[in-house]
Amino acid sequence: MSAPTIDQPTTTATGPGPVREGAFGNARSLVCRECRHEVDLGPHYACPECFGPLEIAYDFPVVTREEIAAGPRNIWRYKALLPVPTDIEQSPNTEPGFTRLLKATNLGAELGIDNLWVKDDSTNPTNSFKDRVVACALSAARELGATTFACPSTGNLANAVAAAGARAGIRTVVFIPSNLEQPKQVNSAIFTDQLVAVNGNYDDVNKLASEIAGEEEGWAFVNVNVRPFYAEGSKTLGYEIAEQLGWRLPDQIVIPVASGSQLTKVHKAFQELIALGLVEDKPYRVFGAQATGCSPVSIAYKAETDAIRPVKPDTIAKSLAIGNPADGIYVLDICRESGGAVEDVSDDEVRAGIVLLARTEGIFTETAGGTTVAVTRKLVETGQLDPALETVVINTGHGLKTLDAVSGIVSAAATIEPSYDAFRATGLGA
Amino acid sequence: MSVSVRVPTILRTYTGGESEVSATGSTLAEVLGDLDASYPGIRARILDEDGRLRRFVNVYVGNDDVRFLENLDTATPDGVQVSVIPAVAGG
Numbered sequence: 001m002s003a004p005t006i007d008q009p010t011t012t013a014t015g016p017g018p019v020r021e022g023a024f025g026n027a028r029s030l031v032c033r034e035c036r037h038e039v040d041l042g043p044h045y046a047c048p049e050c051f052g053p054l055e056i057a058y059d060f061p062v063v064t065r066e067e068i069a070a071g072p073r074n075i076w077r078y079k080a081l082l083p084v085p086t087d088i089e090q091s092p093n094t095e096p097g098f099t100r101l102l103k104a105t106n107l108g109a110e111l112g113i114d115n116l117w118v119k120d121d122s123t124n125p126t127n128s129f130k131d132r133v134v135a136c137a138l139s140a141a142r143e144l145g146a147t148t149f150a151c152p153s154t155g156n157l158a159n160a161v162a163a164a165g166a167r168a169g170i171r172t173v174v175f176i177p178s179n180l181e182q183p184k185q186v187n188s189a190i191f192t193d194q195l196v197a198v199n200g201n202y203d204d205v206n207k208l209a210s211e212i213a214g215e216e217e218g219w220a221f222v223n224v225n226v227r228p229f230y231a232e233g234s235k236t237l238g239y240e241i242a243e244q245l246g247w248r249l250p251d252q253i254v255i256p257v258a259s260g261s262q263l264t265k266v267h268k269a270f271q272e273l274i275a276l277g278l279v280e281d282k283p284y285r286v287f288g289a290q291a292t293g294c295s296p297v298s299i300a301y302k303a304e305t306d307a308i309r310p311v312k313p314d315t316i317a318k319s320l321a322i323g324n325p326a327d328g329i330y331v332l333d334i335c336r337e338s339g340g341a342v343e344d345v346s347d348d349e350v351r352a353g354i355v356l357l358a359r360t361e362g363i364f365t366e367t368a369g370g371t372t373v374a375v376t377r378k379l380v381e382t383g384q385l386d387p388a389l390e391t392v393v394i395n396t397g398h399g400l401k402t403l404d405a406v407s408g409i410v411s412a413a414a415t416i417e418p419s420y421d422a423f424r425a426t427g428l429g430a
Numbered sequence: 431m432s433v434s435v436r437v438p439t440i441l442r443t444y445t446g447g448e449s450e451v452s453a454t455g456s457t458l459a460e461v462l463g464d465l466d467a468s469y470p471g472i473r474a475r476i477l478d479e480d481g482r483l484r485r486f487v488n489v490y491v492g493n494d495d496v497r498f499l500e501n502l503d504t505a506t507p508d509g510v511q512v513s514v515i516p517a518v519a520g521g
Contacts, residue, residue, distance in 0.1 A: 034486070046516030048440045051475070051486040053518075204493060210515045214439045215449065224518055310497050324495070326486065326517050 020085075023143035026061065027083035030054040030228055033330065041083075043144055043225040053326060054228045056083050063276055065247055068239075073098045075132055075236040081272060082236070083229050084139040092167050093138055094160075096124045096131030097236050101244040101392075106360035111377050115390040117250070119241055120363055121397065128366070128397030129262065130160035133233035134222055138164050140229035141220035148173055148219045152209035154202050155184050155319055156366075156397050161222055162191035175205050181404065203323070234262045238269025241392055242279050249273070249284045251389035254376045256368045256396055257288040257297050257342065258320040260327030266394075267334045287385060288331050288342035289375035291317035291350055291367075297328040301342035306332060316347045316405045317367040319397070341384045349374040354399060354406050364399035372396075431456050433506050435465060436513040444472040453512075458491060459502040461512055476514060486517045 019041075030039045034052030045054055063080050071077030075097035076089050100120050108116030121129040134157070141149050149168070151161045152175045165172025174188050178197035189195045198205045213224040222230045242249055249270055255263040267286055273279045290298045293315025300308045308328040313321035325331070335342050345353070350367055353374030357365050365373070372393050379385035399406070416422040423429060432454050437445050445451050453468070455461035466473035478484050482502075489496045490513040496504040506512060 044440075045518060046438070046440055046486065048443075049475075051440075051484050051516050053486060200493075203495070206518070207488075207490065207493075207513070207515060210438075210518060211436065211513070227518055310495065312498070324488070324497070324517065329485070 019143050019145075022085050024056075024083040024140070024229070025085055025088075026058045026080060027056045028059045029057050031057045043140075043146075043220065045225055045227040056228050056232055058083075060272070060276060063278065065243075065278060068243065068278075075135060075233065078236055078239045081239065081269075081276075082136055083232055084136060085143065088139055091139065091142060092169065093135050094125040094131050094164050094167055096135055098240060099123050101241060102361060102363070104361050104393075107357060107373070110356060110360055111380055111387070113376075113380060113385075113387045113391050117241075117245075117390075117392045118357070118361060118363060119237060119392055119394045121237070122363065122365065122369075122395055122399075126156070126159040126163045127401065128156035128160065129234065129237065129394075130156040130397075131164070132236050133157075133230045134160040134164045136233035137161075137220065137222035137226050137230035138168055138170075140226045141170070141222075142168070144220065144226070146218055146220035146226075147171060148216075149222070150174065150209070150212075150219055151222045152176075152202070152205040152224075153188075154180060155187070155401055157223065158184075158188040158195075159191070159401075162188045162195075166191045175209055177201055177205055183403070184401075187401070202321070231261050231265055234265035235269035235272070237262070237394060238266040239273065241266075242270065242273050247279055249279050249282055250392040251283075252285045252287065252340070252385055252391040254287040254289055254372055254379070254385070254391065254393045256320055256372045256394065257290050257325065257328075257331055258322045258368070259325045260288070260297065260331040262394075262396070263288055264327050264330045264334060267338075284338060285340040285385075285389075286334050286338045287340040287375070287379055288335050289372045290342065290344040291315040291320055291371050292344045292346050293317070294321045294323060295344035296323065297325055297331050298342045298344040300328070301332055301335065308332070315350075316402075317350055317371050318402070319366065319368045320371060341379065343375045343378050343382075343384065345371060345374040345378055349378070351406055351409055353377070355410065357395070358399070363395060365395045366397040366399050366402045367405050368397060369395040369399075370405070431506055431508045433461055433508070433510050433512050435461065436511060436515075438514055438516055440516070441472060441475055441514065444469040444475070455506055457500075457502065458489065458496055458504045458506055458512065461506050462502070488515045488517050489513070490515065 032047035032052040037049045074095040104116045124131040149165045150173045173194040213221045294313035310324035350370040354370035414426040453464040
């Protein structure tokens with residue numbers, strides 16, 4: 001039995017009326033990553049033919065390094081490569097991006113890597129890479145006429161959405177698990193008075209968001225019905241790394257894997273830069289980092305299979321704790337084809353990774369960053385990553401987000417009376 | 431066993447726009463079969479050519495993802511809600 005024709009609307013499902021000309025910049029359409037079925041740009045995220053993920057396809061004009069360099073010191077310098085209008089800078093947003101790329105000499109010496117860099121996204125407006133994706137989602141929500149900006153989240157995404165919504169002056173509703181730690185709730189509730197606590201875990205909250213997105217008019221859930229636009233924001237990590245290295249690609253890059261979206265988009269960014277002639281075409285190896293307590297992609301990689309079995313997460317790296325990663329299969333493809341790997345580390349190794357980055361480079365990273373650092377160490381030790389090649393690791397967020405992960409393992413070296421003799425007794429003097 | 435099935439937006443072309451429909455069956459496989467009898471073609475959107483759940487669709491019986499239960503053999507007690515939801519993750 002053949003399927004009925006899917007009528008893809010030219011008007012929006014999130015708001016009234018057609019979108020304006022150029023609403024999505026150079027984006028052409030939405031294309032299914034699985035079956036290549038193409039649909040019109042709009043609030044669609046799943047292929048009507050096979051449920052596969054839809055992603056943005058473009059008709060890029062000629063883009064030069066000079067044009068990009070003349071742009072603002074935020075992600076909008078790459079607006080020609082994103083699904084946003086040319087006047088995006090006129091719309092209030094958090095203006096994330098162009099974060100520092102630090103030469104990590106001390107960490108490199110510790111890990112035995114000659115030429116190591118840390119892309120530090122902890123300095124974004126709400127201290128994680130999520131500000132990038134949310135800025136792109138906000139643009140799409142605006143253009144589609146959405147009246148409510150929303151997300152299900154446990155942390156970074158909720159912070160980014162709530163802050164961006166406040167800046168944009170759009171009604172913002174954030175859904176969180178009701179058992180989320182109080183400090184994390186405050187981190188989002190400070191920006192919005194419409195925080196909804198759901199009795200359930202993150203997967204339950206995510207499922208609810210998908211159901212609401214299918215029923216409510218005018219709602220843009222950043223990682224559900226405007227996900228294709230949202231996900232493109234992660235490409236800017238790849239663009240910046242290349243530009244900050246002097247318009248070239250690194251030999252190796254290590255990226256944390258939750259849903260797998262960030263890794264696939266950084267790879268997409270590198271491929272686009274090559275296709276546009278902005279960087280030299282050269283091989284680069286992509287590595288994925290997971291915590292053992294939620295490592296379905298790493299398990300599949302090591303088993304040499306494409307079958308990713310969902311898991312019930314049990315790890316302190318909660319921002320990576322997605323048991324059924326939607327982009328996992330693409331992470332496997334990219335890591336295998338590029339000569340990289342997917343590796344996982346224990347919670348103790350995650351904590352050690354956080355401390356190591358802090359004590360070698362002065363960067364306090366969240367658990368996802370600790371995972372990436374620890375996996376990088378393991379990749380060197382196991383011979384999977386070549387320590388002679390230039391390597392970039394991505395730090396996705398700030399350690400103040402996940403203080404509880406390390407508060408029990410770092411403390412005062414000594415508690416003393418306020419006297420010089422007491423200080424000398426500690427042995428900390430010259 | 432009569433159950434209610436929540437239908438995602440992209441499958442409502444089969445159900446005449448209905449977001450929730452009824453079906454019968456004691457297992458998910460039977461429910462999908464009955465659903466297909468009422469709405470021809472809908473099962474082929476949920477299952478692949480080999481008769482397995484498509485990679486990017488999640489099906490819940492009650493609040494539980496059937497991949498953590500018995501997949502298509504998951505029991506569907508009378509009155510339970512079956513939800514078909516495109517797989518998205520992240521955040």
